Structures are given as structure tokens and as C-alpha cells.
Amino acid sequence: MKNQKAKIIVILGPTASGKSGLAIKIAKKFKGEIISADSRQVYKDLDIGTEKITKKEMKGIKHYLLDVAKPQKIYTVVQYQRAAKKILKQIFKKGKIPIICGGSGLYIDALIYDYQLPAVAPQKGLRKQLEKKSTEELFKTLQGLDPRRATVIDPCNRRRLIRALEIVLKTGKPVPKIEKQSPYQVLKIGLKKSPAQLRLLINQRLRKTLKKGLIGEVKKLRQKGLSWKRLEELGLEYRLASYYLRGLISYEQMAEQMQTETYRLAKRQMTWFEKDKNIIWISNPQKAFAICRDWLGL
RNA sequence: GCGCAGGUGGCAGAGCGGUCAAAUGCAUCAGACUGUAAAUCUGACGCCCUUGUGGCUACGGGGGUUCGAAUCCCUCCCUGCGCA
Numbered sequence: 001m002k003n004q005k006a007k008i009i010v011i012l013g014p015t016a017s018g019k020s021g022l023a024i025k026i027a028k029k030f031k032g033e034i035i036s037a038d039s040r041q042v043y044k045d046l047d048i049g050t051e052k053i054t055k056k057e058m059k060g061i062k063h064y065l066l067d068v069a070k071p072q073k074i075y076t077v078v079q080y081q082r083a084a085k086k087i088l089k090q091i092f093k094k095g096k097i098p099i100i101c102g103g104s105g106l107y108i109d110a111l112i113y114d115y116q117l118p119a120v121a122p123q124k125g126l127r128k129q130l131e132k133k134s135t136e137e138l139f140k141t142l143q144g145l146d147p148r149r150a151t152v153i154d155p156c157n158r159r160r161l162i163r164a165l166e167i168v169l170k171t172g173k174p175v176p177k178i179e180k181q182s183p184y185q186v187l188k189i190g191l192k193k194s195p196a197q198l199r200l201l202i203n204q205r206l207r208k209t210l211k212k213g214l215i216g217e218v219k220k221l222r223q224k225g226l227s228w229k230r231l232e233e234l235g236l237e238y239r240l241a242s243y244y245l246r247g248l249i250s251y252e253q254m255a256e257q258m259q260t261e262t263y264r265l266a267k268r269q270m271t272w273f274e275k276d277k278n279i280i281w282i283s284n285p286q287k288a289f290a291i292c293r294d295w296l297g298l
Numbered sequence: 299g300c301g302c303a304g305g306u307g308g309c310a311g312a313g314c315g316g317u318c319a320a321a322u323g324c325a326u327c328a329g330a331c332u333g334u335a336a337a338u339c340u341g342a343c344g345c346c347c348u349u350g351u352g353g354c355u356a357c358g359g360g361g362g363u364u365c366g367a368a369u370c371c372c373u374c375c376c377u378g379c380g381c382a
Contacts, residue, residue: 076333235336
């Protein structure tokens with residue numbers, strides 16, 4: 001046996017690039033099961049705004065890690081990673097091929113590289129305390145406690161500084177370095193779109209999302225007790241829709257801002273993905289089948 | 299037609315004689331990314347080059363005052379509001 005490592009296929013790309021549909025087709029063809037890598041589709045009741053795939057659209061293909069968390073509570077990468085690892089094992093056991101499909105780059109990487117993320121849960125009290133300090137103070141403190149981490153962290157990013165300090169203070173040890181070695185054999189296929197295409201796809205999809213009743217979904221979430229603050233944390237659609245419902249912006253402003261913000265999100269996603277030289281980029285989804293077939297040695 | 303208020307970079311909007319290629323916000327472009335990642339954060343953003351305490355063109359058009367104007371004056375054009 002030349003290669004013992006288990007095989008995983010990853011379908012990735014910016015939002016609205018057509019990942020879900022392609023993943024299903026690949027799953028059908030190659031006996032696969034899909035693990036979603038979407039930081040928001042993990043939440044129940046966030047269906048329209050996250051463009052979550054419906055049961056019908058799944059076409060009988062098993063999908064994992066959708067609707068596994070309550071929207072009231074933050075679900076983090078680590079929780080995702082833990083759950084996804086278990087599922088990977090199950091799929092391997094069945095002799096099927098796992099297909100990771102999603103646009104949350106960190107989630108994909110955490111899973112396929114098996115990131116050793118520090119087991120320090122968010123410390124509410126500590127965070128509150130640290131929050132009071134200036135960014136500069138936070139950075140200086142980190143320099144003193146964990147010089148290595150301080151050299152690579154963004155000194156302006158308070159959220160990261162606080163998390164790094166949280167780890168150091170809680171464990172008494174520096175933030176561990178992350179190894180980017182995968183225990184799996186991974187084929188990464190990326191769906192490439194031109195900026196103009198992407199803009200078009202995003203706008204089309206957004207129009208559908210609104211038509212399907214995004215506003216109604218947000219109202220329902222409110223009825224279920226979600227605070228405005230929490231809604232704002234659940235992504236740009238929910239944030240902007242809640243601004244609209246609160247009368248802070250007009251419907252037109254909301255729709256327009258959703259477009260530009262979604263496009264910017266897509267660009268951030270691409271910035272992340274483009275660093276990864278192992279991704280095979282295709283602009284024609286049809287090409288994915290041949291690539292998979294070859295890679296699987298069929 | 300008269301009166302008043304305005305016309306500034308892709309947009310919004312500061313500046314009201316020098317330190318202004320012009321605050322700030324948005325958009326745009328590029329980038330970062332170790333438990334919120336559809337999040338969080340950074341940089342660039344008039345043009346040119348030999349990239350510099352560099353050159354050039356700029357704050358509606360034209361003219362003027364001044365050593366010096368986006369900033370003051372005259373005039374023309376345009377916009378909004380008020381009065382006819």
C-alpha cells in the first residue's frame with residue numbers, strides 16, 4: 001500500500017458559486033456523503049438567510065452538520081471540528097467518501113489539517129476584563145506572556161489579542177503553534193468565478209432569498225426570543241434585515257447593502273482560499289467529475 | 299426676475315488665506331486570519347516618475363487681489379429653498 005491515508009474530497013468556493021449542487025452530484029457519482037463546512041448553516045431555524053439546502057434538494061444524499069446548534073448560542077470552530085471529526089470516522093467506516101462542502105475556510109482547514117486548537121473555552125468574565133484595556137495594552141501584555149504568538153498576531157485585532165491572552169492566562173502556557181499537516185489525503189476543488197459573474201450570482205440569489213421570506217424568518221426568530229444583538233451576530237443578512245425591521249434603514253438600503261456586503265464576503269473567502277496552492281480551480285463544474293475519478297483511481 | 303443657501307476627489311461630507319493632493323464616512327482595490335470566521339482586523343486609494351522633505355494637474359468655468367487662494371473679490375454657468 002502506497003498510501004494509507006483516507007481520502008476526502010473538498011468542494012469549496014465563494015458564496016453563491018454553486019458548491020452545494022456540485023457536491024451532491026459528486027456524492028451521487030462516487031458514493032459520497034456530505035459534510036457541510038458552513039459556519040452559519042450549523043444553526044437551526046436559519047434557513048432562508050443562510051440559503052440552506054432543503055431536504056428535497058439533497059436528493060437522498062446524506063448531509064451532516066446542518067441544524068446542529070441553537071441560534072441562541074454561539075457555535076464555534078472547535079465544536080464544529082469535534083463533531084465533524086466524528087462524522088468523518090463514521091463515513092470512512094461505511095466505506096464511503098466524505099465530501100466537505102462549504103465556504104468557511106477556517107472550518108475546512110481545522111477539519112482536514114486536524115488543527116490542534118487550544119482547549120480553552122471562551123471565558124466570559126476574563127473577556128470582559130480584557131475588553132476594558134486598550135489595544136496597545138493588550139498587545140504589550142501578550143508580548144510579555146507569549147512573545148512567539150505576539151510576533152505573528154495582528155497587533156490591532158482586539159478580538160484575537162483577547163483570545164490569545166485568554167489561552168495563555170487559562171493554560172499558563174503559550175499559544176501552541178499550529179501544524180498544517182493533514183492526516184488525510186485531500187482533493188480540493190474550488191469553484192472559480194469572475195468578479196462580474198460572482199456579482200451577478202450573488203444578486204440573483206439575494207433576490208430569491210428576499211422573495212422566499214427572509215424578513216419573515218427574522219421576525220420568527222425574534223418571536224423565538226432572539227435578541228437584536230444576537231441577530232446581528234448571525235451574519236450580514238440577519239444583521240441588515242434586523243436593521244430594516246428596527247426602522248434604521250429602508251428596504252432598498254437593506255437590499256443594496258446585502259449585495260455589496262455579500263460580495264465583499266466572497267472576496268474575503270477568495271483571499272483565504274487563494275493562499276492554498278493545493279486547490280484545483282475550475283470554472284466549469286463539469287470538470288470536477290473527471291478530476292475526482294482520476295484522483296480516486298477509478 | 300428678485301432674495302437666500304450652495305457647487306470640493308466615485309458618492310456623502312469637512313476645510314473657509316499658507317502646515318491641503320485636501321479630515322471623516324461609504325464604495326473600490328489589495329491583504330491578514332489558532333474557540334464569535336457571512337466574524338474580526340490591516341494597508342492602498344488624483345496622475346507621473348529615477349519612489350523623493352520629487353514633479354504635474356486639481357476644490358463648477360473665467361478673470362482678479364495676494365509673496366501665497368479650495369479658502370477673499372468680480373463675473374458667468376448650474377442646483378436647492380423662499381418671494382414674486
